[in-house]
Amino acid sequence: MSRFNPCKGKTACRDDGERCITCDRSFAEIEQTRALIDQLAEFAMAQGYVNVDEFAAYVADKMVKKVKHRQTAV
Numbered sequence: 001m002s003r004f005n006p007c008k009g010k011t012a013c014r015d016d017g018e019r020c021i022t023c024d025r026s027f028a029e030i031e032q033t034r035a036l037i038d039q040l041a042e043f044a045m046a047q048g049y050v051n052v053d054e055f056a057a058y059v060a061d062k063m064v065k066k067v068k069h070r071q072t073a074v
Contacts, residue, residue, distance in 0.1 A: 005023040007013070007030065012022050019026045025033075040059060049055050 005025065007020075007025075008022050014021045015027070020030065023030075040056075044052050044055050
């Protein structure tokens with residue numbers, strides 16, 4: 001298993017052509033993460049949620065539970 005290192009922001013990003021040497025994530029991983037976040041944002045906007053913080057907390061909580069469940073099932 002690898003450890004997630006959050007992005008420090010685009011201005012802190014330094015690359016070696018394949019990955020960010022600041023957070024050590026591949027550009028493919030960074031792009032996929034951005035795409036997933038964009039999809040969630042678009043969904044929340046389409047639903048017209050005024051309590052986006054609650055939606056984000058719900059999604060985060062459910063994702064953590066799902067990953068932990070799948071890790072123990074392996």
